[in-house]
Amino acid sequence: MNDGQKANTSDIERLVKASQAGDRNAFDKLVRLYQRRVMRMAVRMLGNANEAAEVVQAGFVKAYLGIGKLRNPKRFEVWLLRIVANAAISRARAAKRRAEKVKVAGYYENKKNLSPVERASARELKEAIQQAMLKLSKKEAKAIALFGLKDLSHRQVSEIMGCSVEAARWHVFRARQKLKGLLKDHL
């Protein structure tokens, strides 16, 4: 868990079991432990931090309401990432249908002191990636987002995607092929 505070497996298991017993504070700790990791995955999938923040909130709510159904607490991370990945897919589809404009204000506020040229370049890249990710299939978007997460094995990626490791690798390959064409101006 490089994206947040460190916690060992037994701590996670204990927190999951406490959450299943109705301990809200335990779930809040899980949120703090995993929010950066799931946020990273959502940003990779959607290309936009504001959209990702909405997806992460919805994902945590869904996980909170359904945590009682999680049989193996050790699989919490895989289970949570799958929930958020599916929420991101739904969000991306809805955005595609509505041809939604990128929100400027929100959780993503650029704090860095960038020059106007750098800022424009960053915004351009963000919008290009966001549009490109919308053109991928849901499996391809999931695959490219999950394969980029550190400490996540290929087997875990395939579990989250609900397919074999080989199929997941194939989806990554296809996603990269498509993105090469879509983002050629930025390469």
Add this chain to the structure above:
Amino acid sequence: MKDKNEQIDLLIERNTTEQLEAVDWDRLNTAISRRLDQARQSTTSRLRFRTVFKIAAGFAAAAAVVFVLVAVRTDTPTTVRFENRGRAVVKFVESKGSAKVEIKHTSAKATVMVGGGISLKRVAKCDIKIIDANGDKEKNGSRAAWIIIRMPEPVLADNGISRDENDFACLL
């Protein structure tokens, strides 16, 4: 080929890192916490509403069953069965004494099943005695006659009414 793949990965990673650097994590955490509170409240109120609804539905079902039972008991006519396969339906118009009887066959002996049409709590068998069955037949084939229906002792004991008062005189 590999370089291009790496470039794609680096591009996505660069965009992700840039955006994550600018995320206000405390604000996001507060928003998640608020959403969780809302979800819990809405779940609690949904469960409460479901419980209230179940109780109300239970009461309504029980009331409906009671209503049906009362209606069935009230509408159940007293049936007179004659030994030679005759059958008559007795509708009591008063709590005791007179009754309207539709008769298809007459006989010297018969039994009557007294149902919910009168104030008895249960069905009771009664003896029936035809006093006079010599009247003229009407168009529909029925014949006027007087009968006496005697109630059994245990039923009378339940009602606390003497036998003489509770004997029924019916015009057939």
